[in-house]
Amino acid sequence: MIVLKFGGTSVGSVESIKQVINIIEQHRQEDTTFAVVLSAMSGVTNQLIEIGRMATNGNPDYLDLVRRIEDRHFNVIKALIPVKEQSKVVANIRGVINELEDLLRGVSLIRELTPRTLDLIMSFGERLSTAIVTECIKSRGIPAVFCDARQLIKTDTQFGQAEVNYTLTNQLIQDFFARNTSLQTGGIPLITGFIGSTEKNETTTLGRGGSDYTASIIGAALNAERIDIWTDVDGMMTADPRKVPNAFNIPSITYAEAMELSHFGAKVIYPPSLQPAFARNIPIQVLNTFNPTHTGTMVSRTAERRQYTITGISSIDDIALVNVQGSGMIGVAGVSAKLFGVLAANRISVILISQASSEHSICFAIDPRAAQQVKDILDTEFSVEMSHGHIDNISIERDLSIIATVGEGMKKSSGIAGKLFSVLGKNGVNIVAVAQGSSEINISVVINKNNLSKALNAIHNVFFQSEARILNLYLVGTGLIGSTLLRQICAQYEFLRSEKLLRVCLVGVSNTKKMLLDPKGVSLDDWRERLLTEGVTTSLPAFVEQIKYYNLPNSVFIDCTSDKDIVQFYELLLDANISVVTPNKVANSGSFAEYRRLQKTALNRGVKFLYETNVGAGLPIINTLQGLMTSGDRFLKIEAILSGTLSYIFNNFRSGTSFAAIVREAKEKGYTEPDPREDLSGMDVARKILILAREAGFPLEPDDVTIKNLLPEACTAAPTIPAFFQELENNNDYFESLLADAGSRNEKLRYVATLENEKVTIELRSVGPEHPFYMLSGSDNIVSFTTERYKDRPLVVKGPGAGAEVTASGVFADVVSIGSYLA
Ligand SMILES: NC(=O)C1=CN([C@@H]2O[C@H](COP(=O)(O)OP(=O)(O)OC[C@H]3O[C@@H](n4cnc5c(N)ncnc54)[C@H](O)[C@@H]3O)[C@@H](O)[C@H]2O)C=CC1
């Protein structure tokens, strides 16, 4: 025997009732015996409560609502029952509605709605829906038997939430099923959910989860093989899909897990109401009436082998935390007994409790609507302790949420809490309180409400590992490097997803004219088009505000500009737990204090600030240096060629060619700064060596860098880029003479930056064939680190140090390393 229970949405419309009938017909063909329990049509129970209230207040409009309910039921009859059979059914239903109206008339006369009367009013919902569905089935030639559960389920007189008398109820159900002749001859019982009656036959209701409870009671009494709960979703999910779009179906779950998850808000089933079935070890299958081939969720004593350590995540979105603390609580027996005794006496439900082993404080979570009441109660109860200073003021914290991670797989498995706290930490979610039951199947954390969505998604992402973890990107600057980066990421998108388990989502993109933000993501192959058509006028402050407002997990801000103003936002972003990646050198080459502040902010927030491409583009220069520093090496000297542009120029400038033309070539090849004067003036190199010096532990300021100017005065003074190129043309002889001078000694021109004895110099030198800097080509950079450990022979990094592809790939590598860190 199987019990099928259909919820309110399953019987809520003509279409859905057709589905229900199909499912019932299918079960008949499968030759299993079964009973059906039905809820009221969706929304009807609430309408009946409303009608009851209106009648009590003498508001005659209640009759309109009754008509609406009546019409809804009549529509089903008209749609699903053949015309010649309709009048009999309509008369029957009208009879039931008349009974309801008589009752309401009485209520409106005496102006009183007792819980007992309200239960009777509510019972009409299930009585109507079940009667109609029974008739619909009968009209198809299937024998169906309407069963009013008030004759089967006997309860006490706690109207609204009646307690079942199981001895009596089980007997009645068993007798009914054994003796009813229609059932004996293949009739299908259709039973009203939610309702029962007292020994004096007064109607009662079973409280929350009512019809599930009915199914469970019937199933347990008949020792059913299974109970199928037909609802409107594909079973239970790993998280609320409205909050976590990546949530997916849980195929099998234990009773205990279902209990924990639903306590924290997963509303698909209400497990306490399934207790009678659990007690008899009857499995419960949660299924979708609107997607009947989906296998849904099986709830049973033991779950199948799991792929994941946790089973699901749920939350209570709004709670308040009450904190009771004081020195008088330490080692004093009975404080918590008194505390929770008082709360129980006042029917305050406590959602979570946490006490540190110091016993100095106890905090507990409650519904925020009860917070003030709780404070008043405790202030009164503990007034003596408070006046003696044994207990401090009772404080209430609001705007908090609880997240529960639940799963039998967490039992005796270490590292789960670590993983949970770490992912929250990396995303800047502060944990206000924690609780873990000794059953070890639930770890609950209390966090600020504004971080709820971010936290749920981040936790889901990290625990359900086989799904790729999302990396949310915001890019500013879509010039050479920015656009190359997006092209590279687009080309690697699938690889990142399958091999690195990273799903890149470009949430925001901006150039100087337009910006576009879309939390669902901007496609990596049509960002340019969308930015153009959907973008709004760029405002960096607004862009940053929006990033903070979205508060998405695993977020990275990428600055691919050379803008000076943008860097003021880095600290703000890091402080909001958003990692920053940039090839822009401005932030790290300003004041030392600013450089340190950014490092510290990133460190404190547990996010990353990465800028490998600040020096030598994609060459591993900063990472190498940081590795040496971290392992305790000391820097004695750094000697380097750090300008790809100047390297290219001196590698290609020949006597008789135009110096300006070579500079133009370097610009066209994408080696120069947006403004090539930065390269030729030595400014770009100054920034880079300053950054290296700082990374090597020397707290230098920009003024500590001495640049021996390479350019004639007229070039330096050129007010615009075109004027600059003109001056380069005008001074070609000067550059020719530099070249000739070096050539006369069989040497090559090199623009060399040196850090030694805490001093930085940058100058144009000429080097002979014996010098390691002699053999360079293209845009090569070379860095030579002399350290305590690399003293006799320096550590050298060499290779192309400018250009779109190598720079973008360096930025890309930084972004991916953040992805791996966050995940
Ligand atoms: N080209 C190279 O080989 C290397 C470049 N870099 C650095 O990469 C950065 C970008 O360089 P490129 O792409 O070559 O320059 P680019 O001039 O092609 O691109 C920069 C883009 O940023 C935009 N931009 C500037 N300020 C902005 C703002 N406030 N909001 C939005 N967009 C803004 C500009 O309109 C431009 O489109 C620079 O900081 C540069 O120093 C670093 C290493 C190597």
Ligand SMILES: N[C@@H](CC=O)C(=O)O
């Ligand atoms: N303009 C720079 C690019 C890298 O930072 C250079 O020429 O090296």
Ligand code: NA
């Ligand atoms: Na680099």
